């Protein structure tokens with residue numbers, strides 16, 4: 001038993017993990033949560049199914065100023081440890097293509113398992129406690145005073161786990177950044193990530209609802225590719241969404257801080273080259289023209305891309321859907337092919353923090369040790385999304401919450417640092 005008094009600011013995924021771990025190491029733990037319940041965000045994760053981790057974990061799935069820092073942390077507490085931790089607290093998991101979910105398929109089960117463990121370990125929870133100030137105590141007793149809502153609490157050590165600014169409706173309003181900043185920490189610019197993109201064109205309402213496999217590239221003015229992703233594109237009435245768009249959104253958000261718009265190329269037929277598609281269309285056109293009954297342009301192009309999109313492409317190529325195929329000029333065919341392979345749109349915005357699953361940016365990790373301790377203020381620790389670490393879709397953000405929460409909880413309680421080579425022997429109970 002270390003007997004340290006540890007205060008955890010924020011009772012989200014990483015705060016609960018930190019608290020449970022610190023209590024498991026013998027610390028006397030208090031969670032200060034501004035809301036009236038713990039882990040509210042967890043309930044909305046993975047569309048209510050909670051994608052809590054991924055077997056394909058590696059640092060490449062993360063962004064942040066220092067990926068090697070992220071890698072070193074994940075080596076200490078990664079997927080295997082998380083699965084084992086949850087198993088030990090009574091939550092079994094299942095896997096689908098590497099993605100990990102609770103066996104019950106319910107995000108509520110993840111939250112309940114954590115909540116019950118918080119109760120089982122006698123962790124004190126102060127609801128409605130919004131930390132507004134953290135002061136390093138100047139007196140004989142080393143530690144911190146945390147003030148909020150007219151209350152003042154003293155701790156030997158404090159873990160700042162207040163989240164970022166994404167989904168503020170779940171409690172994370174960005175106050176964690178302010179608290180860190182006032183203690184001297186550098187905050188790297190924070191933007192919404194894992195969200196949709198809005199576009200300038202006026203045709204979106206007409207094609208909204210279309211979904212399909214596509215390769216999406218963010219481009220420089222000169223056409224050079226900045227970043228690209230492939231997956232299921234979803235067209236909305238204001239632009240583009242879906243997993244590949246979510247993955248690109250952090251890059252887009254940073255670019256849009258410097259420029260008003262970003263050209264985007266959408267390849268709707270990524271498995272065929274332009275030449276292959278052209279050869280196919282020519283052969284098929286010749287065979288259609290040989291048939292006795294003439295086809296319309298719309299009939300000819302059926303089967304290439306979604307009908308709503310093809311109607312738009314035909315219009316933009318200056319052709320009518322009911323135009324006879326023999327009257328569609330080669331020039332128009334080439335234009336339509338171009339649209340299928342190189343549909344250009346202009347991104348002018350991203351979803352806001354309310355609509356983002358996470359934040360890019362945050363507390364600079366170069367000022368934090370691998371035990372999550374501040375290099376500027378001794379005995380202050382960080383965990384979760386408040387740090388400059390953001391993962392791709394696929395369970396990586398919750399994994400960061402577990403990893404950083406575990407490491408912070410352990411170090412704040414005064415337990416020895418994890419030896420990556422012996423970590424499989426670690427018990428979480």
Ligand SMILES: Cc1cc2nc3c(=O)[nH]c(=O)nc-3n(C[C@H](O)[C@H](O)[C@H](O)COP(=O)(O)OP(=O)(O)OC[C@H]3O[C@@H](n4cnc5c(N)ncnc54)[C@H](O)[C@@H]3O)c2cc1C
Nearest residue numbers: 010012013014034045046051131163171384385395397398
């Ligand atoms: C819709 C949605 C779906 C998602 N789906 C997934 C998914 O399937 N897989 C995945 O890996 N990730 C997912 N994420 C991301 C993931 O949920 C977060 O990255 C993770 O919850 C961050 O944990 P955290 O503890 O750092 O912050 P949070 O979960 O945001 O918790 C922070 C807590 O601190 C409290 N707080 C804030 N300020 C203060 C203060 N000043 N004083 C006291 N308390 C304070 C808040 O009320 C909150 O309870 C999703 C996010 C959203 C919004």
